[in-house]
Amino acid sequence: MLLHGTTILAVRRDGHSAIAGDGQVTLGPTVMKHGARKIRRLHNGQVLAGFAGSTADAMALFTKFEAKIEEYRGNLERAAVELSREWRTDRVLRRLEAFLVVADRDASFLLSGAGDVIAPDDGLVAVGSGGPYALAAARALARHTQLDAASLALEAMKIAAGICIYTNESITVESL
Numbered sequence: 001m002l003l004h005g006t007t008i009l010a011v012r013r014d015g016h017s018a019i020a021g022d023g024q025v026t027l028g029p030t031v032m033k034h035g036a037r038k039i040r041r042l043h044n045g046q047v048l049a050g051f052a053g054s055t056a057d058a059m060a061l062f063t064k065f066e067a068k069i070e071e072y073r074g075n076l077e078r079a080a081v082e083l084s085r086e087w088r089t090d091r092v093l094r095r096l097e098a099f100l101v102v103a104d105r106d107a108s109f110l111l112s113g114a115g116d117v118i119a120p121d122d123g124l125v126a127v128g129s130g131g132p133y134a135l136a137a138a139r140a141l142a143r144h145t146q147l148d149a150a151s152l153a154l155e156a157m158k159i160a161a162g163i164c165i166y167t168n169e170s171i172t173v174e175s176l
Helices: 055-071 076-089 131-144 149-163
Strands: 007-013 016-021 025-027 030-033 039-042 047-053 098-103 108-112 124-128 172-175
Touching (some): 007 047, 016 149, 076 098, 098 124, 108 124, 124 131, 131 149
Antiparallel strands (some): 007 016, 016 172
16 A cells, blocks of 8 residues: 555654654645644553554544554554454455554564554655655664654654645654
């Protein structure tokens, strides 16, 4: 699935996590909104989640994921696996066009409707049209700076926004 109009980046570093997202919402070739918030805090602020893809689909997934994270008492990996399993096997959910990036202080995952639960090797994961740019920038910054997770995520997103026409500079960062 090719996603336009969104970039989401998760960074885990030194016991801290951050998820950053741009604010652009597009409908076809038109920018409809510049300041959307695509990041949420869940489970009493202990879990972060960001989405890329169809907004309505993402809202449905946020609701489902929030129920799973509560059901499994904050166990991020278990909640991610169970949501992904349900997403892949449910006839209605399977049609949703969105990705979720979820993180707590100890883990981060990319979830897709294909059943993917991807845990990055280096604590960095990105999705969306500007995802590859944000990820490359984050990896370079992680190797060559001492920036904390939130600052690193913000700077990487600024770099992505300067390259990807579907990513804007209205960046939201949430951190743990």
